[in-house]
Amino acid sequence: MKLVTLAAREKYEELAETVGFDFHTMHGEKYWIDGEAYEFSLAQVEEDIEGPATELHEMAMEAVGEIVRDSALMDRMAIPAEHHDLIRKSWSEAEPHLYGRFDLSYDGKSPAKMLEYNADTPTSLFEAGVFQWGWLEDQIAAGQLAQGADQFNGIYEALSSRWPQIMKPGETLIHFAGDPDNKEDQATLRVLAETAEEAGFEAILTPLAEIGTDADGRFLDHEDRVIGTLFKLYPWEDLLLDDFASLIRGSRTRFVEPAWKAVLSNKGLMAVMWRMFEGHPNLLPCLFEDEIGKDTAFVRRTMLALRFSGMARKPVLSREGAGVTLTAPGGRIVEASGAEGYGHHPHILQALAPLPDFAGRRPVIGAWITGDRCTGLGIRDDRSAITGDLSRFVPHYLV
Structure with missing residues (x-):
């Protein structure tokens, strides 16, 4: 694993904007980095990231089963008591889930360490699943990367394959809701909607704030259509505190992600996982x-x-x-x-698992989970030891 410098694509900013990536620069700083990349060997990805991340997901799911049976644990994780039963029901009925992203500390040598699991509303999906693949193809075509260069990136295809596993027989329509003024959220929603359409479903984007209800307690979109299945780019910890949280159970709307993701995306999960799997090489x-x-x-x-x-x-x-x-x-x-x-x-x-230092940059590995397996990675780096909302996105490739 190393950080390498390449020639940036000519006018890549214009290319980004033509495909809706208009937040490639934020607050005067480059967010997408076109002239640098992290290089990995195939073995590093398969043995140190892909396999361990899939195993971590399996362990995390086992931990969810323990947590939902223990109200004291859910209280400790700041999950509102009035919604414990909603979460238990969601888990006991095995409501299907779509995706998530582990944040890992990895230096290319030692075992990757789980920092947290963004399992409810992870963003940077467009950058990881779409734009960095186009970057790879362009850099190979330009001779910047060898013809045999590859990328660990099956995210888009895996999402398309996942939707039919989530939807019930006869269902054809999926609503996608988020903040229309948040560019990054909208990019994530567009990718998810496109993958659903590729799988043969109709996708409707609706502003989250314009969702209402009818006299029967059904949720309605901005054009008063009944919402049967809703992907909401809005975290459960906020949703459960909203005034209409009491309407969720009677709405007959199926949520993606399901309510039990309130447990999987909670950082208290990591304390429970350590108690259950103490000493595991990928846990802290x-x-x-x-x-x-x-x-x-x-x-x-x-x-x-x-x-x-x-x-x-x-x-x-x-x-x-x-x-x-x-x-x-x-x-x-x-x-x-x-x-x-x-x-x-x-x-x-x-x-503390200090992030590795590559010429002053400290990368966090984002290992994307689709369904129950790791399907790709994206990398954010920063000069800070804490990765924040303006940390850079840097593409990767395999040799």
């Missing part, structure tokens, strides 16, 4: 903060590991690196990000 020691001081062998072992490695303190609910504090062994603060409204939530303490 992790505790709920309120476990400190409990005199058990498990807590003592984990606290010893945290003190030795340093730790990351994270709210169980947060986005884009908000509310994270990194401390070195001994307690010195290495870096901290603003809480941005997440600081009141319970926290976890996770062993």
